[in-house]
Amino acid sequence: MKIGFIGLGIMGSRMAANLQKGGHTLVIFNRTREKAESLLAKGARWADSPVALASQVEVVFTMLAHPAAVEEAALGQDGFLSRLAPGRIWIDCSTVNPAFSRKMAAEAEAHDIRFLGAPVSGSKGIAAAAKLTFLVGGEAGDLAASRPLLECMGNKIIHCGGPGTGAALKIVMNQLLGTVMAAFAEGLVLGESLGLSREVLFDTLLGGPAAAPFLSVKRERIEKGDFKDADFPLQWLQKDLQLATVSAYETGVPMPVTNVAKELYRFAIREGHGKEDFSAIYDYLAHSSAVISLREDGELQPV
């Protein structure tokens, strides 16, 4: 099948590579062209813009950072939606908020395009291994038609319901991911300040009843202090917490814990951690200049 793929970052580049391995022909676009090189070397064709890609393909995937980037790719001056032939499918795998996904579904319908919101669970390594979980919102028939493509990139597909429901589940997942990571980092910093070794803390907490399984994967990064080459950039997790709070505002749900965590990640971004792995929230809490200066000034006294 001829597939258009827009967004070749950490996730998109690996997902597109798996479609290529599945024998599909790719036409690709990314804001930064260098990231397309390895796909181009394996036979993908470059398009100079989303609209240039549209007339050449049967299906379009988008895997972009945030709603604004998706909207620009679909509906902007060089957007693909106006040029895609009627009846084609657009599958948006980006993490966006449910209301935005429903809006894109409506825009697609107005152009006679079938739309699936299909954000993914799983990070860099899982994407490379084609073991992603797709959280799909949209028509069952459109999912059935797209299933063979999703199966090139993942091994689990959850049909959540109509438009926006895949985004809803993804937002709940990342609300949990962000708050749990921040709470764990805070606990580590507290334990260390009380004289416990990091080794004792990790050995005891990980695998225990209160720690989420994903935290084991973050141990090595925290021990080595190595947050570069992100699996999941901290700035996009903060974006997802923002999307969770926006969604909660729309439904009238209070989100006190999530709002605090969201602002914590914002502080971390302002101290330069945005492109690092989101586990760098530990580094921020342990070493933020604001916290260190309070300690050094002797302003932190035992109570």
Ligand code: NAP
């Ligand atoms: P990434 O490596 O930063 O890639 C982001 C992609 O969006 C790149 O293609 C980037 O283009 C493009 N982009 C960013 N801002 C743009 C703009 N203003 N206009 C046009 N294009 C823009 O991040 P990623 O981890 O692949 O994340 C992609 C999506 O997947 C996000 O929605 C994220 O929340 C979601 N997600 C990530 C993970 C993960 O573990 N990494 C897991 C599940 C879901 P450039 O290359 O030019 O920057």
